[in-house]
Amino acid sequence: MLAQEILTPAGRIKLIINALVIIVIALVVYWLANKVMKLFSNTRSYADDINPQNLTYSESEYNTMADAIFQAADGWGTDEDTIYRVLSYLRTPDDWNKLVVVYGKDADGFYLPGRLVYELDHSEQEKVRQILKRIGVNF
Numbered sequence: 001m002l003a004q005e006i007l008t009p010a011g012r013i014k015l016i017i018n019a020l021v022i023i024v025i026a027l028v029v030y031w032l033a034n035k036v037m038k039l040f041s042n043t044r045s046y047a048d049d050i051n052p053q054n055l056t057y058s059e060s061e062y063n064t065m066a067d068a069i070f071q072a073a074d075g076w077g078t079d080e081d082t083i084y085r086v087l088s089y090l091r092t093p094d095d096w097n098k099l100v101v102v103y104g105k106d107a108d109g110f111y112l113p114g115r116l117v118y119e120l121d122h123s124e125q126e127k128v129r130q131i132l133k134r135i136g137v138n139f
């Protein structure tokens with residue numbers, strides 16, 4: 001675009017529209033990349049981020065929580081309330097990381113974050129985001 005063209009009202013509108021289109025494309029790409037990362041991320045980064053002193057529960061309790069989430073998600077339909085309830089037991093970011101590690105890779109090939117993205121619709125994921133935000137976890 002020529003400098004002279006930018007000075008005309010039509011040129012300015014064109015410039016603003018181009019900028020808005022770029023912003024919208026960037027947001028969509030960011031959103032998609034985030035979703036893809038959650039679907040395919042493995043548990044290594046979570047395991048590196050666990051301080052045993054910040055864990056609220058015993059190993060077997062995390063196992064029980066992981067099982068409850070898998071049972072709630074597996075098969076036809078999804079028991080969202082159980083998923084919300086279990087996630088609200090978590091008290092620290094380490095609890096979340098530990099749960100992701102203990103959940104591991106489930107029978108359908110999903111890690112916990114990917115499973116939640118796969119099972120839950122947008123508003124349900126938003127609810128999970130709110131529950132995890134409480135303990136300082138960005139989902």
Ligand SMILES: [Ca+2]
Nearest residue numbers: 073074075077
């Ligand atoms: Ca299901």
